[in-house]
Amino acid sequence: MPESPEVQALADELDARLAGRALTGVDVVEFRIEKTRGRPPESLVGEAVTGVERHGKLIDLVFGDAGRLVVSLGRHGWARWAAGDGPAPDPAPGDAGDPPPPTLAILSFDGTGGDGLDLELTDAGDWVSLGVWVVDEPREVPAVAKLGPDPAVPAFTRADFDAAVVGRRKQAKAILQEQESLAGIGNAYSDEILHTAKVSPVVHASSLDGPALDALYAATVGVVRDAVDARRGVPIARLKAEKVAAMRVHGRAGETCPVCGDTVREFSFASTTAEYCPTCQTGGEHLPLRADR
Structure with missing residues (x-):
């Protein structure tokens, strides 16, 4: 299960690589991950990422006034760059021979000189735990609204x-x-x-x-x-x-x-x-x- 230290590192890398890039396409392979059916991820196509935040174990891609794409990684969800867009993963102990987790959605972002990026959202579980919301405020996502204080942040007392x-x-x-x-x-x-x-x-x-x-x-x-x-x-x-x-x-x-x-x-x-x-x-x-x- 992803936890705050790794999710923070994920948010930091996404912020560094995606800020300023526009979302050019969305390919949802598993429709069950969409939690706001009336406002699908494709509704943000053409909008640029202005930052990436973390809420507990959730990732929040901010598209300015256009909205936010909040991703709950659930129990077995994660993200990876498409082949060629980042370093290959190092195998963790016990992972030898295990197939890579299936891709449930692909978010494509623009770039100059052909250096666009594809971010794949994955889930390694036997049941789908990954979830995606498009909202105006993160607290519209139930999992964010219920979060208690976060020991990872300086404000925690x-x-x-x-x-x-x-x-x-x-x-x-x-x-x-x-x-x-x-x-x-x-x-x-x-x-x-x-x-x-x-x-x-x-x-x-x-x-x-x-x-x-x-x-x-x-x-x-x-x-x-x-x-x-x-x-x-x-x-x-x-x-x-x-x-x-x-x-x-x-x-x-x-x-x-x-x-x-x-x-x-x-x-x-x-x-x-x-x-x-x-x-x-x-x-x-x-x-x-x-x-x-």
């Missing part, structure tokens, strides 16, 4: 964190991933945050004392912002590989914890999975591989 977390009878990992509470964090970075803070993925936020809350706040801000800085300037074709390589516990079940040397373990609850270190996070307790409730 301890008060924002406390309002989202303190006293809630809900697992800390679930709160970190809840977009209405904290925008931009998903499964991978929630694991990294909890490991850094030495907090169990299953503990309820209401049971955390002052020092634990201090550690969780510092980890939430630090892990996300450090990752944003680390991904800055990385070509979008290589962001997935960079993210995977940077993980300390997420996706590392069976490997050695880089902090204490214990073995990283996996825990699954309903549709959520987590990787954690027993020594660092659960007082040595091994959580069941799968919890029924």
Whole structure:
């Protein structure tokens, strides 16, 4: 799942390469991605991009007064330049031999001297999670309207964190991933945050004392912002590989914890999975591989 550090890097690259270019064509391969049927992406053809913004895990291509093309990457969506328009992706661990994700839409932009660009929107899932809206304001998109404060931005404060977390009878990992509470964090970075803070993925936020809350706040801000800085300037074709390589516990079940040397373990609850270190996070307790409730 794309998360704020990689989505910010994507927004930055799109802004650098597309600002000032006009949209010359739209080819929607999968009609289900269009969420504003009365205002399709083709309605922006001929308009120039004036900037690209990020809202949580969503991308916002701004076309001045003509409107905005907001893209929700969903669970498995991403973007890539058409062949020849950017560097080839580096394979992430476990990707060897996997076919590239299918293209669901192509956005074509003009250029001088034949240097136009084609941006492909892709989705690697078994079901379509990618979505595209054409709106005047980003908050017209339901997923944007419900977003909570974003730990990646400088305006995020301890008060924002406390309002989202303190006293809630809900697992800390679930709160970190809840977009209405904290925008931009998903499964991978929630694991990294909890490991850094030495907090169990299953503990309820209401049971955390002052020092634990201090550690969780510092980890939430630090892990996300450090990752944003680390991904800055990385070509979008290589962001997935960079993210995977940077993980300390997420996706590392069976490997050695880089902090204490214990073995990283996996825990699954309903549709959520987590990787954690027993020594660092659960007082040595091994959580069941799968919890029924």
